[in-house]
Amino acid sequence: MHLFDTGEVRLHYRVDGPESGPTLVFANSLGTDLRLWNPVLSHLPEGLRIVRYDKRGHGLSSCPGGDYHMGALITDAERLLDHLEVRDCVFVGLSVGGMIAQGLAVKRLDQVRALVLSNTAAKIGNRAMWAERIAAVQAGGIESLADAVMERWFSPGFRATPELELWRNMLVRQPATGYAGVCGAISHSDFYTTTASLRLPALGIAGADDGSTPPDLVRETIELIPASRFELIRKAGHLPCVEQPEEYARILTEFLRNVGHI
Template identity: 70%
Template sequence: MQIADLDDVQLHYRIDGDPDGAPVVFSNSLGTDLRLWDPILPLLPKGLKLIRYDKRGHGLSSCPDASYSMGALVRDAEQLLDLLKIRDCAFVGLSIGGMIAQGLAVKRLDLVRAMVLSNTAAKIGTVDMWTDRINAVKAGGIESLADSVMERWFSKAFRATPELALWRNMLVRQPVNGYAGCSAAIAGTDFYTPTSGLRLPTLGIAGDQDGATPPDLVRETVELIPGSQFHLMRGSGHLPCVESPQEYARVLSKFLVDTGHV
């Protein structure tokens, strides 16, 4: 575990795998920290430099006053990769992490040579929807939304397992300001036009039980990029790397091999 001091924010990050390997950067979803990727990392090919970080307002990173802009979240990722002297990474973004991936690829294509857009979209939800959620979190805390979030995140089968408690606890322990700040960033983001101009290897991943970013929404975004691929994970919700790590790792590994990243 390490901290990157980026002036207005301090980001917690971690590097696993081969320190001299091809870099793969992971950016996780709203309400989770970098442990989201724990289930799949041991299943990925050897020879990769695996970089994870907690976005601002989440995990062990600092929590500046809300609201945040998507530009700030993209800049955080950009500055972290510049600090670590990372170029030509494969960037794996889930949910808001996938929005960060799109924004970073548009801004700094020298940093990103391939992109995985997992359970994400160019635009997620509406301003009114996110405003209501922000107001609810500020009034009643994340706990007030936790059960409905679990329904969007996970399939019915997974919600019946004891492991659900771990992810619910992770959600409710995120800072309210961080959750609200990142919600505001999502509310203000529409990447349909900039993403349609991207030309890089792209894989879209969706879960057929995803209540937050349904498969058609993910597919619509991925198809903005010519030559992109799409994989539907059956029986999984918004966090398929948690529910179906073997399949997720297999699909991601194949993409990394096919694009010559490993």
């Protein structure tokens, strides 16, 4: 585990695997930290250099006050990858991580050779919805909406298991300021035009029971990129890497092989 000072924030990150292998970068969702990807890692091929990080306001990264902007979230990722001398990675972004992925690919094609857009979209929700969520967090903390978030994140079967408490705890222990800040960044973001300009290998992954970014929304976004692929994971909600890690890793590994990354 390490901290990198971008000049604006200190980002907590972790690198697993060899120093010089093909690089796979993971960016996680609103309300989670880099442990989101733990269930998947053991199912991936050996030899990958795996980079994970906590976006600003989440996990062990610093939590600045004030409004957050998607451009700053993208720049955070860009600066971290420059610090780690990452080029030609496959970038896997889930939810807001997928929005960061879209923006970074447009800005830095030298860093990103292929995209995995998981449970995300070019535009998620609307400003009124996000303003309501920010107000709820400011009034009652993340705890006030945690149960509703669990319903969007997970399938009914998973919500009946003891493991649900682990992910609920992860959510409510994120800084409220950081959670609200990222909500604001999402609310003002629309990547339809820029994502449609991308020409690189791309894979879309959706969960059949996703209450945040339903499969049709994910499909609509990935189809903006010519020659992209779409995969649906059943018995999974917004975080299929948690509910179906073996299937998630299988789909991801197949994509890595198809694009010649491994």
